[in-house]
Amino acid sequence: MIRSYIGSEIQVQWLLRAAATKHISHAYLFTGPRSIGKRTLAAAFAQAILCAKPDPETYLPCGICSHCRRVEHGAHPDVFMLEPPTGKVFYSIEQIREIIEKISLKPVEGTHRIFILPDAEKLTLPAMQSSLKVLEEPPKSGVIILTAASATNVLPTILSRCQEVALKPSPDMYIAQALARTRHIELPNAIEAAAQSGGIPGAAIQLLENPDLMREHERAIHTLHQLLNAQLSEKFALVDAILKAADKNTREQLKLLLDSWLVWWQKVLYISYGINDIFYKNAEYEALQRYALTVAPQSAEQFLRAIIKAQRLLEENCAPRQVLDVMLQSLPARA
Amino acid sequence: MKVNCSRQELGRGLSIVNHAAGSRSSLPILSNLLFVAETDKIKLTATNLEITITCEIPATVLEPGSTTVPAKLMNDYINALTAVETQLESLPGGAHGLRVRSLGSEANMRGMDPAEYPSRVLIDDNEPSLSLDTNIVKSMIAQTFFAAATDDARPVFTSVLARTREGKLTFAAADTFRLAVSNKLTESTDYTVADVLIPARSLNELSKILPSEGIVQCYFSTPNRNQVFFKMPGIEFSAQTSEGQFPNFETIIPKETSTRVIVSTDDVRAAIKQALLFSKSDTSSNIVSLIVTPGSHGLTPGAITLQATNDEFGDARKVIDATVDGPEVTILFNGKFLAEVLNVLSANQIVFELNSPQTPGIVKSYGDDSYIHVIMPLYSRR
Numbered sequence A: 001m002i003r004s005y006i007g008s009e010i011q012v013q014w015l016l017r018a019a020a021t022k023h024i025s026h027a028y029l030f031t032g033p034r035s036i037g038k039r040t041l042a043a044a045f046a047q048a049i050l051c052a053k054p055d056p057e058t059y060l061p062c063g064i065c066s067h068c069r070r071v072e073h074g075a076h077p078d079v080f081m082l083e084p085p086t087g088k089v090f091y092s093i094e095q096i097r098e099i100i101e102k103i104s105l106k107p108v109e110g111t112h113r114i115f116i117l118p119d120a121e122k123l124t125l126p127a128m129q130s131s132l133k134v135l136e137e138p139p140k141s142g143v144i145i146l147t148a149a150s151a152t153n154v155l156p157t158i159l160s161r162c163q164e165v166a167l168k169p170s171p172d173m174y175i176a177q178a179l180a181r182t183r184h185i186e187l188p189n190a191i192e193a194a195a196q197s198g199g200i201p202g203a204a205i206q207l208l209e210n211p212d213l214m215r216e217h218e219r220a221i222h223t224l225h226q227l228l229n230a231q232l233s234e235k236f237a238l239v240d241a242i243l244k245a246a247d248k249n250t251r252e253q254l255k256l257l258l259d260s261w262l263v264w265w266q267k268v269l270y271i272s273y274g275i276n277d278i279f280y281k282n283a284e285y286e287a288l289q290r291y292a293l294t295v296a297p298q299s300a301e302q303f304l305r306a307i308i309k310a311q312r313l314l315e316e317n318c319a320p321r322q323v324l325d326v327m328l329q330s331l332p333a334r335a
Numbered sequence B: 001m002k003v004n005c006s007r008q009e010l011g012r013g014l015s016i017v018n019h020a021a022g023s024r025s026s027l028p029i030l031s032n033l034l035f036v037a038e039t040d041k042i043k044l045t046a047t048n049l050e051i052t053i054t055c056e057i058p059a060t061v062l063e064p065g066s067t068t069v070p071a072k073l074m075n076d077y078i079n080a081l082t083a084v085e086t087q088l089e090s091l092p093g094g095a096h097g098l099r100v101r102s103l104g105s106e107a108n109m110r111g112m113d114p115a116e117y118p119s120r121v122l123i124d125d126n127e128p129s130l131s132l133d134t135n136i137v138k139s140m141i142a143q144t145f146f147a148a149a150t151d152d153a154r155p156v157f158t159s160v161l162a163r164t165r166e167g168k169l170t171f172a173a174a175d176t177f178r179l180a181v182s183n184k185l186t187e188s189t190d191y192t193v194a195d196v197l198i199p200a201r202s203l204n205e206l207s208k209i210l211p212s213e214g215i216v217q218c219y220f221s222t223p224n225r226n227q228v229f230f231k232m233p234g235i236e237f238s239a240q241t242s243e244g245q246f247p248n249f250e251t252i253i254p255k256e257t258s259t260r261v262i263v264s265t266d267d268v269r270a271a272i273k274q275a276l277l278f279s280k281s282d283t284s285s286n287i288v289s290l291i292v293t294p295g296s297h298g299l300t301p302g303a304i305t306l307q308a309t310n311d312e313f314g315d316a317r318k319v320i321d322a323t324v325d326g327p328e329v330t331i332l333f334n335g336k337f338l339a340e341v342l343n344v345l346s347a348n349q350i351v352f353e354l355n356s357p358q359t360p361g362i363v364k365s366y367g368d369d370s371y372i373h374v375i376m377p378l379y380s381r382r
Helices: A010-019 A038-050 A066-072 A093-102 A125-136 A172-181 A189-194 A201-209 A211-229 A232-274 A283-292 A295-314 A322-328 B007-020 B071-080 B134-145 B200-209 B265-279 B335-344
Strands: A027-031 A079-081 A112-115 A140-146 A163-166 B002-006 B033-037 B041-047 B051-058 B058-062 B065-070 B085-090 B097-102 B105-110 B130-133 B157-164 B168-176 B176-185 B196-199 B215-219 B227-232 B235-240 B259-264 B287-293 B302-308 B313-323 B330-332 B349-354 B361-365 B369-375
Touching: A010 A038, A010 A163, A010 B097, A027 A038, A027 A066, A038 A079, A038 A112, A038 A140, A038 B196, A093 A112, A093 A125, A093 A140, A125 A140, A140 B176, A172 A189, A189 A201, A201 A211, A211 A283, A232 A283, A232 A322, A283 B007, A295 A322, A295 B302, A295 B335, B002 B235, B007 B041, B007 B051, B007 B071, B007 B085, B007 B200, B007 B265, B051 B200, B051 B302, B065 B071, B065 B097, B065 B105, B065 B302, B071 B097, B085 B330, B097 B200, B130 B134, B134 B157, B134 B176, B134 B200, B134 B215, B134 B335, B157 B200, B157 B349, B157 B361, B176 B335, B196 B200, B200 B235, B265 B287, B265 B302, B265 B313, B265 B335, B287 B335, B287 B349, B330 B335, B335 B361, B335 B369
Parallel strands: A027 A140, A027 A163, A079 A112, A112 A140
Antiparallel strands: B002 B058, B002 B085, B033 B041, B033 B065, B041 B051, B051 B235, B085 B097, B097 B105, B130 B215, B157 B168, B157 B196, B168 B176, B176 B369, B215 B227, B227 B235, B259 B313, B259 B349, B287 B302, B287 B330, B302 B313, B349 B361, B361 B369
C-alpha cells in the first residue's frame, strides 16, 4: 500500500525509517486536506511498523509477509481502524474507553498495537478529553494515529501530545507521473486528472474513477470564464443561472463548483507570481497564463481568500445566493 | 476437509470455545470459529484477541484441511441437531465454510478465509511450566479476580498479578480500596518467570472452562512474552497479558497489627447480610462499622459488633462472641467488600487483624495464611 502511495515523500520516508528502526512515537496526528491520503498513509504506516521483513535499505514493508497482507485486508489483530458508530457523525465516548481498554493489552502477534482514528474533528469534546490520558502515556506497545484536516481542529492539549505529520499537496506533474506509474493510467488522462486535483492525489483518483466529476469541473471553469468576461449586470444573471442549474442539490453543487474554482485560481496566483514550471504546458495552461498576466497577484490572492471564505460560509449554512454575491465582489476586474 | 465426528463431542467443544468468540469486534473474522482437521481430531479455535481457546475433539478425518464458520450459527445449529453422528465437509467449489450433514439434515455455512485467522500461540512441550490441580487454579482465581477494578481509569488494576517465585505462585488483585493476595506452594521450586498481569476478565473466563478435576499446565511466559497459556487435556487457553507495572502490593499489607479477632465465619456472614440491608444509601458507600470489644480478664468473652445505620429507615446490629486479643477498636468498612471476601473464605473461623480506624485491616481464614485480603477503612461524616 505504501508503494502506491502518492505524495509527501519526505514525510513518508521519515515514517518508514521510524518504523523500520523502531523509533516510533506513541501518538501521531496526520494533517492535510481532504482526500490527500491521511488514512491510507496511516494504514501503510501500521503495515510498516508490523512488517516482519522490511527492506533494510529502503525501509519499505515487504508486502508479502502475513502481517503485511492482513493489514492490507484490514484483518490484522493488532491494527484497529475506528470509525464513528453506524449512522452517527461523531465518535462515541465508549469507543475511546474501548481504545483505553484494548491498548492496555500486549500485542497479539506483532510488536505494537496500532489504533487509527480518522477525522479527529469527529471527536466530541468529552471524547477528546477522555483520550488525553491515553494519548499522553499509552502503554509502551501502543501507537495511536489521529488524522485531521488541520492541526487547529483538535484541542491544543491533544496536539501537544502528538507528533504532527503534515501532508501537503504535490505538484501536478508529480501526481500525473505517479498515477501513470502505480495505477497504469494513460499519461494524458493522468495529466488531465492531476491538473484538476489541486495537488491532492486522492482527488485525482476520484476524478479518474468518475468521469462525471471531470465534466463538472470543466463546466465550472467554463462558468468562471463567462463571469470573468461579463459586465456587472450579466454577472447577476450568471449567478441566477448557476443557482438554477444547481437545482435542489444547491449546496453540494456549489461546493464542487468552488473546489474547481479554487484549484484554477491557485494556479492563476502561482503563475502571476511567476511560478510556472510545476505545470504541464497544455491548452488549459495557455488559457491560465493568458489570464494570469492580466491580474495583479494581490487581487488574485484576494479572490482566492474570498473563495475559501465562501466555502466556509456554505459549510456554516449561509444562504447560497448571498455567499456567491459577496464572493463575486472580490472578482478582479479585467485590466 | 472432510470429517465424521460425534455430535455431542462437537457440541461440547463448541460450548467451550464459544467463551472466546468475539461478538462486538472490529475484525469480522473473530465472529468465526477456526476448524482444523488433522490425523484423528478436529481442532476448534475461537478468539476475541483477549483470550484464545482451542479445543480438540476426536474425529475420523477423511480429508484434512481447515476453514472457518460463524461461531454462533454453528453452535446453535449443532445444538438443534438430534443425530448421534455428524459429518463436516468443506463447501464445494473451494468456497470457505462448512457443509454439515447428519441424519437427513444438511446445512451449508459460509465462512471466511482461514488464512486471515489470527495465529495461535504455540507452546513447545519443553517450555517450562507449572503443573497445578485445576481446583487450586480455580480457587486462586475466585479469591482474587473480584478485587480487581472494573473501570478503566487505571488499566493495571483491571488485571490480576501472577508472580512465580521460589516455589510459590502468587495471584494479587487490587482496586485501590482492597487487595486480595493468594499464595500457593508449587512442586517445582525452580520455575520463576517475570511477573505478568492477566486481565481479571480473562481469568474469569478461564475458570469457567476449567474441568472439575485434573491437572492444568500453566505457562506464565510464552516465547513472545505477551500471553499466558494454560493447557488442559484437549483444551488450550491463552490470554493476552496487560502492559504496565503493578504496584508493590507487599508494602500495603500491614506488617504488625495490634488487635486480632477470631470469629465464626457463618456468624459474620449473617451479620453482614443483616447490616447491608441498612447500609445502603445515596450518600454513603455501604458503611458497616466493625466494633471490637475485648473480654475482661476471662470473666466475659470478647465480642465484635457489626452495625449499620441509615438516616432514612433505621439501623441494625449484631453482636458476635469472638476471641479478641488486643485493645478495643472501631473501624468502618464497605460492607459489600466484607461480604465479597467472606464468599471466598471456606474455613469455619476467620481472623480480623486491625490497628486503628485509619489503617487498613486484614481478613483471612483462621490457621491459613495462604490467602490475605486487605480492606481500606472508610471515614464517616457523622
